[in-house]
Amino acid sequence: MAQGPTIYQRRIVIGAVLCVAAFALVGVRLVDVTLFRHGQAAVAGAGDGLFARADIVDRNGELLARDLPVVDLYVRPHALYDKDEAAHGLAALTGADYTKLKFAFDHAKSPYVLVARQLTPDVQEKVMRLGLPGLEFEPNTKRYYPDGRATAQLLGVTDPDGNGQSGLEGGLDVQLRTAPTIPVQISVDMRVQYILANEVEAARKTFRALSAGGVVMDVNTGEILAMVSVPDFDPNYRHLTGDDSDHNIMAADRYELGSVFKVLSFALAMEDHTTTPDEVFPIGNGLKIGKFIIHEAEHMPATYTAREVLAHSSNIGTAQIALRSGGVRQRQFLDSMGVLHILHTELSEFARPLYPAAANWGTIETATIGFGHGISVAPLSYIAAAAIVVNGGRRVTPTFLRHTADGRGEQVLKPATSLQMRELLRYVVTNGTGRKADIAGYDVGGKTGSAEKPIPNGHGYQPHVLVTSFLGVFPIDDPRYIVFVLLDTPHGTKETGGIALAGSTAAPLAGRVISRIAPILGVPRKPNVPGHENT
């Protein structure tokens, strides 16, 4: 009779099974680690979590903003032998306030006292050389902008905790934080941005303007290649000094832009065929509408053709053209062009346009809005509308993100209207107020604007206190770029004969910008296009 396994034999078998299971488990784990998880540990950790925000680079990959490693300095006051000497030394090296440091060291309620944030490695080394006990360096990052003031208003800044506060840092905050290792490429071309900043700042100084700004935009893709607003500030120090300003006038302010608005009035007239470029209009000494009389900024002849009305910027002629369309149609047209809406872009700044309510949009309002008074819009919003006028009549939304595809959408104007407007804008530059923007080799079209500034918190306008601007388009036969510049309260110079109108201030500024950026942007130079040389 066969006997079953004894208790000892059973225990041995169970032990053997457990051993085999344990070895099998180890084997499986080995295979898993060596074959399936190979390299994961090495990848993780190397540089991960170093920076909180992604780099910002321009359309050519040039670095515009980056997080740099810095440290926050804390001190354990109880470890200090001589608190007064420590406060002196640390205040001198870090820029902290001595009195506050001394008080904090003497009356510390927590074990650590924050001395300074975002110390650079060289300052950290100097602090280390003090040989003080109780120093703690907490790793942190600081946003650094290599191009400083040239991109300050555009890029904006972050707060000490790395949150975007203004400009693209604010508007693209989520994108910059979500994938900190992937650079965000914006539409700006740093070469163009610098030239615009350089010329706008020079013009502001020459004409002693309160502020000035400029924008370069691709009319087909909607990409903003440059945006400048001065006065500006140093984004790497974040302290406003002198006449520094962190206010971007091109996006956050609204202006009565004056005669550059005539471009929209003429576009409406050409679209609706309410006039032709060769129709003659009486100009005279004034146009009486109700109790108001519309005057010209300077003496003009008795009659002008519509083409000359735009070229010489006649308010009386433009008012007559605007009145033919009527207030309802004018409002509907401006609405379709987008100037009656807030323009939202990737910037955190925007401005709400100011214009009369529909019930108050009467005859005089129709006439004055025709030549750019009685309506205030952000310059960027106006530029978007002007782009529709010259790009074949299709809506395009300004963007600060790089995309080379055609960004034109809905057809707002007939292509024929756009063509007619381009011819008129070229005529303004060759025969009208925009002559100083006519540069050799490039056929530029454009329109000047000189608007008297409204009296703050009051009615009426300040005589001879102007906002001058120029809308430049090139090459006008197949427009690619808009250059818009604006000077707030410019003053005439000896060279301009004391005249501060746009034709003497903004137009030459735009001409200089175009002559410098056109070769960079690859716009072919036409040898047989005469004009002024850039000086």
Next chain:
Amino acid sequence: MVRVFNTLCVALMGLSILALYHVSEKTRVASVELSNVNAEIAREQASMSVLETEWERVAGPAKIQALAQSDLGLTGAPTAQLSSFEALPRRGDEAPLSDTPIRQANVQVPAPRPTTPGL
């Protein structure tokens, strides 16, 4: 037979324990080395990041323009000096720009820098 098998199993288990301990120790040492290398990579990346940023600053348009003006006497090229590759003449062709009217061209030759007398 069972006794021999058991002995072999126990011996194998002992060897395995030793081998696993060895692997475990090597892994620990490798892990420490990996951490050091990762830290070194992070430091190098940070240094590269700083250097790249510094390069962008010193090679920025503002610096280049200032240096070109102060050291080379260069100013912005008048547009009359600019052309495109398409406008270049082919070999044997007449120069296409020969009859181009140039109005108000003001190409300026920078004045030579003063030399120190006696040197």
